[in-house]
Amino acid sequence: MVLKNLNYPLDFKFKITTLSSDFNITDKNGNYVAYVRQKMFKLKEDVIVFNDESKSQELFRIKADRWLDFNASYSINDLLNNKNYGRLARKGMRSIWKSHYEILDQNDQLRFLVSEDNAWVKIMDGIVSEIPIIGMFTGYFLNPSYTVKDSSGTEYFRLKKMPSLIGRRFQLDRLKDIDDQDESLVVLSFLMMVLLERSRG
Template sequence: MALNNLNYPLDFKFKITTLSSDFNITDRNGNYVAYVRQKMFKLKEDVIVFNDESKSKELFRIKANQWIDFNASYSLSEIATGRSFGRLARKGMRSIWKASYDILDANDQPKFKIQEDNGWVKVFDNMVGEIPVIGMFTGYFLNPSYTVTGMDGKAYFKLKKCRLSSEEDSSSTA
């Protein structure tokens, strides 16, 4: 499997100059990990993880099971083998206040939960995001964070959107 032995934290640098949602992933030492690109004009989300920006080798595919995001789940499969790793399932009603997801393995057994840490960040982001011009800059001061916990309640990861420097596009750290 690709993407073994990663040096955390991972840095996600989003490209705001392109029409599609795409970003680079680098590790703690600045080593290139992957290039991720979302297919444009799809009713159901379809994301491809490549080995690099040249897009010469597809590593993984992430596909939504439905076009409405309320209770959508996103399956992850390896391109080379067709092996399914499981899926990320959004919890619709629980996500109204704070985003909530379950990570399920290939046998549909729950392994982890992802929970947004502060619901107010989403509320303010949605409100301020509707203000003309000012709404374009919400990513500079409204930075959501998420905690990934195991089924035993132990926290394993903290996902946080942060702005690292003025020369970076947009960044998240995992």
Template structure:
């Protein structure tokens, strides 16, 4: 089971009308790719990926493997087939300064690395965020980006936060062609990473 409508760039757009961290993923023509819902009040991260906002069909489930997320990893499973799709793993110490994640396949073999492009953006964001009024507008000019690199050393994707007051929109571009199953694994890993990075501030 793979994600559909991967017509890039993809938009990740968070809803501001719910307490939960829900967001839509749409393609460049506005067609649904998925609807993402993070379950609230869970000790461990629990995310469901639906086919659309009506939540008519569950496609994937992403769950943390431990309570403390310093070195946590997140298993990605297909609901329809029951297959283990792969895993997203945060690189603990390295991620303190520069957010870094490994993407592993169903055999637990490393396939891709997601790395924050410029960690200084996060530093300046936290500094400016302490300034009254000015902090309201940091979402317009302090926007991090992330690059997905394969084990072959090539850059496959770039995810960037788009200017907005509430930091509610991200855009994903595919840089080179990729196998369909690997593509779905990367997009699912990135949507989990976006939830984690937003929670970190």
């Protein structure tokens, strides 16, 4: 299946009432796009994408190919049609300084590149967060953003961490029109990426 007629920006908002890393995805009108649940106590990342918070229908599943995520790959599977959708690959050594990911399609062909816009935000966040009291408020003024580009450098999407005391909200905006298949692949890749980047701070 593909995610169609999405009204941007999309809000990714983490729930604070559960131990697991669950979050809602809603559009600019507050309508549900999906509900995402990360399975707990798994050595390898295992994420299920539901239709909404009722969890009445599983749409996609995202699973890591290894238990260490330093250079891991995350396979995206369409559960309704029982097929592989593509994968998100984290570029380990490059991501030490500045987060880098590759988005590949179901034929394992590179479609898009995702990069952190400003590595200094992450560095400053790490430094300032260690300062008593002041460090509690870094989520309000040190918020990274990530841009999706194709191989020619054309920008298609931008994800921003929104000001928040505990860093529980992200916003995804589309910068340029894109076909439904590629759009779905990017949005689904960002679901996994948000979980990875949030765990890094």
